Amino acid sequence: MNEKVANLLIDQINKELYSAYLYLDLANFYSDKGLDGFANWYDVQVQEEMAHADLMKQYLRNNSVRIELSAIAKPDREFTTLTDPLQIGLEHEKYVTSLIHAIYAAASDDHDFRTMEFLNWFVKEQGEEEKNAQDLLNKMTLFGDDARALYLLDNELKARVYTAPSLTL
Template sequence: MISTRLQDAINEQINKEFFSAYLYLSMGQYFESKFLRGIAHWFYVQYKEELKHAEKFISFLNEKGGRVILNGIPAPKVEWNGALDAFNEAYNHEKFITSSIEDIMKIAVEENDFSTQNLLNWFLDEQVEEEAQTLEIVKKLELVGEHGQALYMLDRELAQRQG
């Protein structure tokens, strides 16, 4: 069995993962409307990844004998001031998610819940990758800008992302 404290923290994280998916879907739709389908594709892949993360937490909580409680998901933002603005927001959001998972890890360590720590280690490793990928795009946009050929080339590059 999992403690009520950890169950509650994981339920909150499930909600954050669903919000993450919703946010990235919204970002994808924004870039669809700008005819930047490669950038949109990158966000769609991210959207699907966040859904998988939520499902992983749900499965774990069920396997540990916990109860999954789904809460409402707030509406995401729908407008950005271009690609750099959106990717900066995505990067900051990933840092927020990392911090949230670290907070759950602190509880798992306090409670000597080793199986939850193991799960959270997987997520923390995943977050290192997520932050690095997003930061790389931010840095590229800062370097080359987001107009003309530079944006066109980045859009083509991001279209290649595998899911």
């Protein structure tokens, strides 16, 4: 495996773990506000991001790449409204998409078709992640000022459960 591609994937493991850390922070914010459904939605996101990091770790191990982890940064965002974390979550998913695309481009430049195939799942996943984040932000923008609608949306989000990714390495 090309060293540049391997290093980008190793760095992405750190970014996925940061994503989990960020979403844990967002879950804590909503939990503190008594919005357990929103907290649950982000707790599921935490599990997904940890799984993404694990998939990348296993892929690198399967390709005999030594993985050296770096420190995970502390999320440093301030939230003043109930919508702020949702906006931050959407922006973060767009950022992660750009990172996945950069790794894919580097693998393509190196004609690393196996890594490109591996990353295809993440490209699709990021499309889903952005859509889910945008849909949640849209619902909150539409209903957030209505206490009853917010209550119903919060209850809807309580039903979300984690489903492990089905990606063959």
